[in-house]
Amino acid sequence: MTNKQVAQLVRSLGGPPLTVVGRFAYARPSFYFARGLCFEGSVFDGNDLYISTLILPLFHPLHYVVLTYAERVCNGHRFELNEVLEHSDEIMREHRAHERHANSPSEFIQYVESSCTGSLNLGFVQEVLAYAYILAGDRARADKIIDVLRNPAGAFAGTVNEEVTARLERISRTSGCAEPRPILNEWVRESEKGLKLAPFPPPSN
Numbered sequence: 001m002t003n004k005q006v007a008q009l010v011r012s013l014g015g016p017p018l019t020v021v022g023r024f025a026y027a028r029p030s031f032y033f034a035r036g037l038c039f040e041g042s043v044f045d046g047n048d049l050y051i052s053t054l055i056l057p058l059f060h061p062l063h064y065v066v067l068t069y070a071e072r073v074c075n076g077h078r079f080e081l082n083e084v085l086e087h088s089d090e091i092m093r094e095h096r097a098h099e100r101h102a103n104s105p106s107e108f109i110q111y112v113e114s115s116c117t118g119s120l121n122l123g124f125v126q127e128v129l130a131y132a133y134i135l136a137g138d139r140a141r142a143d144k145i146i147d148v149l150r151n152p153a154g155a156f157a158g159t160v161n162e163e164v165t166a167r168l169e170r171i172s173r174t175s176g177c178a179e180p181r182p183i184l185n186e187w188v189r190e191s192e193k194g195l196k197l198a199p200f201p202p203p204s205n
Contacts, residue, residue, distance in 0.1 A: 006025040009081075013037075013088045015095070021196050024065045028200045032059050032135060034118060037095060038070060048078050053095040055102045055111075056195070059135065060128045061167075063194035067111065068119055069173040071098055079082050105135035123149060123159030127168070134171070134180055146172055 003020055010025045012019050018025035018036050026036030034056040041049050054070030056062060073094045074087055084091070101111035112125065119125045126145050133142035146168050149155050153201050160168075167187075174180040185202055192199055 058191040123156040
């Protein structure tokens with residue numbers, strides 16, 4: 001789908017304004033999260049599409065839209081383009097229910113641990129949770145997750161590459177002596193560049 005088509009679909013749905021970047025239409029509730037709608041073309045018919053409501057944790061470096069924290073609306077219905085408007089109320093209702101999970105790190109953690117259970121065995125999801133716990137003020141819980149991820153004989157052995165290991169080591173070096181938020185803020189900026197998102201003002205504290 002083209003940016004123009006996505007923009008037209010977003011306007012037809014109503015609701016708060018969303019910024020369109022490729023197939024992703026987003027808003028920024030805070031420095032650390034983006035949330036919005038993703039429009040995926042169907043492999044079965046080029047004129048059909050799926051719509052997902054999703055959250056992106058930007059404090060973990062992202063270079064493309066991931067659907068790990070997404071849910072397809074209307075029970076995964078495959079829409080014809082001319083159907084979207086008649087389902088707009090249902091689509092936006094489901095989107096509003098989902099987007100609240102990006103209101104804070106704590107709400108995001110609760111959502112991932114309760115609703116993304118099929119992804120909790122993935123190393124990168126545990127990495128994201130560790131950083132979310134830091135932002136939520138629970139460094140002890142974050143350190144436990146990081147220790148498990150860094151264990152070469154642990155449950156996530158083979159899913160943690162050199163890049164992830166380097167990030168975990170940077171965060172670990174801040175334990176008990178330095179504030180890790182500047183590192184997470186740096187990764188937010190990296191995600192903004194990778195996803196072509198407009199820069200968002202960092203938190204004041």
